[in-house]
Amino acid sequence: MKTLSRLLTGAGLVTLALGAPLAGGAQAQEVASSAITAGHTLLNVNAQGSSTREPDMAVFTSGVTSQARTASAALADNSKAMTGVFAALKKAGIAEKDIQTSNLSVSPVYSQPARKPDGSYDANERTIVGYQVNNTVTVRQRKLDDFGAVIDALVSAGANEVNGPTFTLSQPDAAQDEARVEAIKEARRRADLYAKAAGLRVVRIVSIAEGGGYVPQIRAKSDMIRLSAASAPAPVAAGELDVTAQVAVQFELAP
Numbered sequence: 001m002k003t004l005s006r007l008l009t010g011a012g013l014v015t016l017a018l019g020a021p022l023a024g025g026a027q028a029q030e031v032a033s034s035a036i037t038a039g040h041t042l043l044n045v046n047a048q049g050s051s052t053r054e055p056d057m058a059v060f061t062s063g064v065t066s067q068a069r070t071a072s073a074a075l076a077d078n079s080k081a082m083t084g085v086f087a088a089l090k091k092a093g094i095a096e097k098d099i100q101t102s103n104l105s106v107s108p109v110y111s112q113p114a115r116k117p118d119g120s121y122d123a124n125e126r127t128i129v130g131y132q133v134n135n136t137v138t139v140r141q142r143k144l145d146d147f148g149a150v151i152d153a154l155v156s157a158g159a160n161e162v163n164g165p166t167f168t169l170s171q172p173d174a175a176q177d178e179a180r181v182e183a184i185k186e187a188r189r190r191a192d193l194y195a196k197a198a199g200l201r202v203v204r205i206v207s208i209a210e211g212g213g214y215v216p217q218i219r220a221k222s223d224m225i226r227l228s229a230a231s232a233p234a235p236v237a238a239g240e241l242d243v244t245a246q247v248a249v250q251f252e253l254a255p
Contacts, residue, residue, distance in 0.1 A: 064135055
């Protein structure tokens with residue numbers, strides 16, 4: 001403790017940086033040291049706070065992949081199937097604002113060239129035998145209890161691709177603010193700890209910088225959503241979300 005005290009006060013103005021570097025934008029942002037009273041010490045503390053919420057929205061993708069001998073035929077088949085997908089989503093109660101086309105592609109389908117005795121083949125021997133069209137939409141499901149019914153409706157309507165879901169919060173601001181408060185509390189707790197260990201006291205907060213952003217970390221829980229689209233319902237755990245906030249706080253310490 002004496003050694004730490006001499007480190008803090010022996011040279012007058014000393015800056016200590018404690019904690020891991022902040023993630024995201026804060027890494028590229030250096031907090032400028034502010035002027036403090038002569039003989040005092042500037043302490044830098046990086047801290048993180050979190051809050052836990054149950055997700056209230058799921059985001060997933062669904063679509064149709066079609067193949068035909070010509071590009072126009074593949075596109076026509078795909079468009080017909082996707083019309084059914086859009087109708088199924090609307091009938092399931094998904095609002096138009098929650099449906100967004102995320103991919104539409106047309107690509108050739110090549111034949112497989114004959115392999116030589118050594119297992120190799122000449123790629124130039126490939127010929128176009130058809131075309132493939134993929135149309136994918138990103139969907140926001142706001143009623144999690146209806147998730148299984150929506151998937152069932154999509155498959156019944158002709159969707160042959162479903163990926164996801166990613167669980168999230170429709171309104172994360174309250175959880176983010178709670179995490180910010182916890183981050184400041186943690187920074188102050190650690191500042192008091194280091195100040196006491198050095199025989200000093202916290203005078204004031206000099207500056208606060210926020211880093212990172214809305215970073216939901218999923219934690220599993222027992223509640224499950226059952227998908228009725230398959231013959232054997234697939235269990236999907238909604239889990240919980242840890243929303244985090246990171247701060248860099250400068251404290252002025254004095255004897």
